[in-house]
Amino acid sequence: MTLEERKGLTSNVVQNLVLENRGKLSISGVLDVLSFDDQIVIIETELGLLTIKGEDLRINKLSIDTSEVVVEGDIYNMGYSEKEMDKKTGSLLGKIFK
Numbered sequence: 001m002t003l004e005e006r007k008g009l010t011s012n013v014v015q016n017l018v019l020e021n022r023g024k025l026s027i028s029g030v031l032d033v034l035s036f037d038d039q040i041v042i043i044e045t046e047l048g049l050l051t052i053k054g055e056d057l058r059i060n061k062l063s064i065d066t067s068e069v070v071v072e073g074d075i076y077n078m079g080y081s082e083k084e085m086d087k088k089t090g091s092l093l094g095k096i097f098k
Helices: 003-009 092-096
Strands: 017-020 024-028 030-036 040-045 048-063 068-081
16 A cells, blocks of 8 residues: 555544653554553554554553553554454454453
């Protein structure tokens, strides 16, 4: 997918990432939490998969109603990738409500 195609698809999607002192990350526009442990969190957002890497990571807030997630810990890296991903592991919410 080209950059122009991506801009056309996401023109009316607003997503905010607020990182405070590399220790608290607030994310809006969250669709699902796909995977998490104390070193990596993978979140499906309206703009693609967001991977957060660090140490002592924990999900402090998860709100389905407002589509927000707050991740705390020592955050070293954040990066987006395409929405397509092997979902064999299932989502966190899917496991909770199974």
